Amino acid sequence: MRKEKLILKSLTMNNFATFVNQEINFSEGFNVIVGETGSGKSLILDALQLIFGTRADKKIIRKNEEFATVEAVFMCSHPEIKAYFNDLGHPFSEDEILIKRIITSEGSSKAYLNFQQCSLQTLTTISKRYVDLVGQFDNQKLLSEDYQMALLDDYSEKSQETLEFQTLYKNLSLLESQLIELVEMNKTKSQRKDYLEFQISELEKVNPSAQEEESLIAKKSQILDHQKKAESFTEANYILSESNNSILTLINKFDLQTSRYDLLSNEESELLADAKELLSDLSFSISKKLDFEHDDEELQEIIEKLDSYQKLKRKFNVETQELESIYNNFKEEHLLLENSDIEVKKLTEKINSVKELCWTKANALHSSRKEFSKKLSIELTKKVRKLRMSGATIKVELEETKTLSKNGISKISFNAETNSGEGFFKVKEIASGGELSRILLSLRQILSKADTVSVFLFDEIDTGIGGETAISIGKALEEVSTASQVIAITHLPQIAKFSKTLIDVSKKEEKNRTYSYTSEVDTREREQYIRDMAQL
Missing domain, CATH: 3.40.50.300 (P-loop containing nucleotide triphosphate hydrolases)
Structure with missing residues (x-):
């Protein structure tokens, strides 16, 4: 194959x-x-x-x-x-x-x-x-200038050098786009900084974190659960000792009645005394669990923090994880604006360095292409004349451009003179379909081995x-x-x-x-x- x-x-x-x-x-x-x-x-x-x-x-x-x-x-x-x-x-x-x-x-x-x-x-x-x-x-x-250039590079075995240049040129274009964005950003630097500082200040108060939000939600549930338990303890203590008909009040009344008429035996009196002591201890223990003032303060703080999260999420129409990204992006942009003049200088220096290297490679490529375009012209002319176009001459011409492009500084043109003395025209402008086909066939004879x-x-x-x-x-x-x-x-x-x-x-x-x-x-x-x- x-x-x-x-x-x-x-x-x-x-x-x-x-x-x-x-x-x-x-x-x-x-x-x-x-x-x-x-x-x-x-x-x-x-x-x-x-x-x-x-x-x-x-x-x-x-x-x-x-x-x-x-x-x-x-x-x-x-x-x-x-x-x-x-x-x-x-x-x-x-x-x-x-x-x-x-x-x-x-x-x-x-x-x-x-x-x-x-x-x-x-x-x-x-x-x-x-x-x-x-x-x-x-x-x-074959009538595409980009493709003609690629074929010339294949013919001259310069495809790798062209690929290296195009990679470098792509990097240069990317850097130049970044510089344009940075310069445009500087034009509205003051207003943008004010906007960013306001947004950062608002986000900074929350310092959004999905992990923290989850922890706050869990803590809120824990406190609410504790408060429900405290309410149950309050009701239990009310039944045990705080109401007029509490268990301990009724037991004391029972003790007075039985003592007045000496109704209980010594053993029964001791049991009653033990019961009163146990119930009093239980009431005291429950009373200690009823102080949840600290929980109320903490719950209020949590609710306020979670409410801040909700307001920010509604404002930016995102979830908390995206809030983190927005916050970080705002800070990075603010830092960039703070140092934008320095960044413009650095980026400009980098662009100049890459551009200089691009020009060096483009000039080397153009010189090589010029040399091989002459060889290709001679070879193409020989092939075409063998196809019974005896008066035809092919010229692969390269023009040096003043600006860089993806093809370096070379602009290619496949020109042909089909009859001696009649002048050269671009191959694609030749009127005769038969002549065009023969010229293209000659190109394929020479270049098909290198072509994809x-x-x-x-x-x-x-x-x-x-x-x-x-x-x-x-x-x-x-x-x-x-x-x-x-x-x-x-x-x-x-x-x-x-x-x-x-x-x-x-x-x-x-x-x-x-x-x-x-x-x-x-x-x-x-x-x-x-x-x-x-x-x-």
Whole structure:
């Protein structure tokens, strides 16, 4: 398996336009799809575009069917790609990545990645990383200046230096944002400090702590429980000794009556005396438990503190734990404002230091890029001219910017002169789709080994060409396929003969319905098949 690459193993289409139930198997190298005009070749590309995240149109569903499905299986064993899919939240096992789209006649569409439903954006993200489509006037990646810069860095083997610079530049941007915030904060420093001091003062009185609040609530419950017990003791003591008809009062009356007439024996009198003494001791013991004045004072303090907690929680609309954070944040901001002038100075010095390092790295990168852009220009020109653009010249030009950006101080432009003396234009502004396709194909020949793109789809690359030019393009596509999987749609035998896998698309009419079929051309039949193509 090539470095950090995946390959399309198969594509299955059900009820997809003229395809009823069709599976197409692809090889790892150069795959060519051929067939008569209108046979369904372009439908295969449409199906692949659905796999890569384009929006679905219910018109693609075969007539009288309720839904259509497209399913693709990719093969990959590289740990970097597995880690990438894990990070996306769609891991795969046994080296197979499965993507499926379902389109219903009601117009709804669902996408699945490795048996989990996913968004179209996820599929688009994957396709931007691993797939590229080249057709007449159509390209997803290579016309982007950011991507061109990344390819130049890959070509010059400076990707690591670029990554280091971008990390440093990101840090610089973050520091500059912090400085802007600090400077803005200083503009309203006085008013903000007054506000913070008021809030801190209010919070400081409580010094909020979730642990303390829980302890206060528990203590409050304990005191209230003690008071309930005290009330019960008061009532018990009232019955025992405090009321006019208390137990001890009645016993004393009983003692007087029995003593007056000497009604009790000595033993009974002693028992009565013992009972009076025990009840008096009990009354005294209960009386000592009735002093809960201290509990009242403590309870009032607790209630007031808990009430302060409730007021603050209502004010800030948070729970106590968040009150702690607010309190700490206010104090930190207040401290920052107190020292803001010092912080601005420190931050400015740090920014200047990081910026100086960024400029040093950006200048080094730009010098290296300038050198390699000339080499790439020469190599691209050679490749393009081999594709029968004899008067064409490619220039990868770098302009030095006056300000730093994520690309350093380099602004890239891929320019081409397709005919000698006619002047250079940006590649993306070239009018001829055929010329554009050949320039992009040349780029892929040179850069595909360094690129993360794994699958290249070429549509209409043979428009307006033939003869030796077609042979040159066939050779170029074969070269690209040594580093990445290539799938091309063509009607030219000069291109088809370079394929590793040749897929024929045909259509038939059965019972007034059109059906499209695909079949791999057998190795023994290839030569005759290609000769027949030449005679059409």
